[in-house]
Amino acid sequence: MTEFDNFFKSAFTVDNVIFGFDEGDLKVLLIKRGEAPYMGQWALPGYFVYPNEDLDTAANRVLEELTGLRHVYLEQVKTFGAVNRHPFGRVITVAYFSLVKINDYKLQPASIARKAQWHPVSEVKELAFDHFEILQSCFQRLKSSVRWRPIGFELLPPHFTLTELQHLYEAILETELDKRNFRKKILGMDLLLDLDQTQEGVAHRPAKLYRFDREKYLRFQAEGFNFELKEGQRKEVRKRRMEAV
Amino acid sequence: MTEFDNFFKSAFTVDNVIFGFDEGDLKVLLIKRGEAPYMGQWALPGYFVYPNEDLDTAANRVLEELTGLRHVYLEQVKTFGAVNRHPFGRVITVAYFSLVKINDYKLQPASIARKAQWHPVSEVKELAFDHFEILQSCFQRLKSSVRWRPIGFELLPPHFTLTELQHLYEAILETELDKRNFRKKILGMDLLLDLDQTQEGVAHRPAKLYRFDREKYLRFQAEGFNFELKEGQRKEVRKRRMEAV
DNA sequence: TTGCACTGGTGTAAAATACACACTAATTTC
DNA sequence: GAAATTAGTGTGTATTTTACACCAGTGCAA
Structure with a gap:
């Protein structure tokens, strides 16, 4: 006591x-x-x-x-x-x-x-x-x-397409992202492993499948690499500013 | 019970x-x-x-x-x-x-x-x-x-010089900032009120005094204005990456 | 088999931002 | 009035962000 x-x-x-x-x-x-x-x-x-x-x-x-x-x-x-x-x-x-x-x-x-x-x-x-x-x-x-941080991958199945990943980010950020810029940015981070596989059973051109390379992420992180995904933010702010006027 | x-x-x-x-x-x-x-x-x-x-x-x-x-x-x-x-x-x-x-x-x-x-x-x-x-x-x-967010001002007296503000940011961010770029960025945010006063009792060219314009900040914030102070970050990351090699 | 519907995949130019950098100005002190 | 000290200022380059449009590959239905 x-x-x-x-x-x-x-x-x-x-x-x-x-x-x-x-x-x-x-x-x-x-x-x-x-x-x-x-x-x-x-x-x-x-x-x-x-x-x-x-x-x-x-x-x-x-x-x-x-x-x-x-x-x-x-x-x-x-x-x-x-x-x-x-x-x-x-x-x-x-x-x-x-x-x-x-x-x-x-x-x-x-x-x-x-x-x-x-x-x-x-x-x-x-x-x-x-x-x-x-x-x-x-x-x-x-x-x-x-x-x-690339935590979005935690929400996707182990194998996913770039479009799925983009839709995920759009859902989280509640905004639309540009397809080409998004892919450039994400692939530029060098965190995705190209699985040399494609989707099956879809009624259109099948997309390539990727998986997240966690080991590489940890290595990059230790080096102080920056994974900021800025895209869409400036645009958002600008839009809101316009609306406010 | x-x-x-x-x-x-x-x-x-x-x-x-x-x-x-x-x-x-x-x-x-x-x-x-x-x-x-x-x-x-x-x-x-x-x-x-x-x-x-x-x-x-x-x-x-x-x-x-x-x-x-x-x-x-x-x-x-x-x-x-x-x-x-x-x-x-x-x-x-x-x-x-x-x-x-x-x-x-x-x-x-x-x-x-x-x-x-x-x-x-x-x-x-x-x-x-x-x-x-x-x-x-x-x-x-x-x-x-x-x-x-411009919360740094909370740590300074009501009237301060740009150099004081910069030293504060440097202390918090544990990095050095470039004088010219810092001033450009801060003044560009348009949050400082020029008091048309200068320091007194210093043994060198006296600096202008400013105060933080809280009302303007609140107005800007409502408009979705972005106050990101990015400076020094890319440099930091690059430095750390070099060290890691 | 052909064409339609659908989604995948790709590059470039303009604009904005971040970065690096060095000299003159104003004041006090001796 | 010279020395010491900090204030204040502008420009060119590199990097990043942004906007934007067309062809490619597949399944399906006519």
Whole structure:
């Protein structure tokens, strides 16, 4: 028993914004609440942090229980602790986002029980607690992270075409990119491995398949190489400035 | 009494990395611990979050108790919750950084009692708990924030010269900037108000004084204007790449 | 088999930005 | 009035971003 035990303690949780990419849409995995408060509403998956658990571990656990996936990209974003954010008492929550390849994802028993479902990010309008705000923070963070590090690949299957990759970036950045400039930039980073394979079963000229070369990325990163994807930003700003006039 | 009360609860705190700028050095306000654990060691100022307090409020309170300052720039950075980060029990801490003008800062009774002292960031080598890691995260965040938003002004007195501003940026970014390019870029942002005054009491040609035009900044920000300060980055990367070879 | 629908794939020129670089101007001090 | 010190200023080159349009390969249907 130390002086410590006299201080106020609170419940604390992690909430995980699980992003996936499918059918050209950026999606987020939500859960239909089966209990009060906010019964029947959609919410972010989250849970209490156990006493013997680091924060990252807890976030990974929440993710794995739902999707069965481990070793996926996970990033801590922000902590939400408004006094009244939970009607039953003080709960502080650490928000994470993670990136999963939807195809890898096998519905876990837990996720069926918890009625998990993918929702296009752009169509989510309302969530339990302050989860909508949390979602927005995480989406914002994903947007800025993706410009600096090639984390987009985490959302695609191991083999993908350049067009798929571009659509992914467009979904995340909520903008349109120029095909030629995008390809120039991405290929110029020298992070893609040409697999000498092409798509099959498509009713048009098949595209080449690539995979992300993680080893090369790590080597480049150590050398201080810069992966900034600037494209579309200046344009965006200019557009907004015009609109403002 | 709800189901809630059965869950594990933990103590949680905020820690505040208070940056200041003085004598050309970026500094951080540290406290000499007067109690176990880590008695006698330097630590970041921090305290428990009260039951009726939001996180930002707690961070502001910690800051005000030490410096007497309110309404300064404050940014949440990251939450640290490793199981054993505190020897007396589980403590989760939310790290913030804040930017204060050292000249405004009046030593508060509380800060004298707590033996607060400014330390050049570059000379801090070891801190209590995981505070060194926290400091590094916050410094890193300051570095990247300062490239995107003109928050540097928060560290300078209301009136300053361009050279002072440049030294500040150099201290934060840990690099040297070219005088002419820096001035071109900063003045081009059109955020500085020329005060038609000059320095006094200096033994050389006196410099013009400027102040930051916050209103204009807010207006520009609303228009989606971009304040990126890119200078020095490409150079840095290239240098590091050379070294790596 | 031919043509249509569809998506894949490619280069270049103009504009904006980043970078490197060196001298004159104004003031104090001795 | 000479020396010392910092303020202030402009231009050319390299790099990056941007805008933009056509031919190529495949499946499918007529």
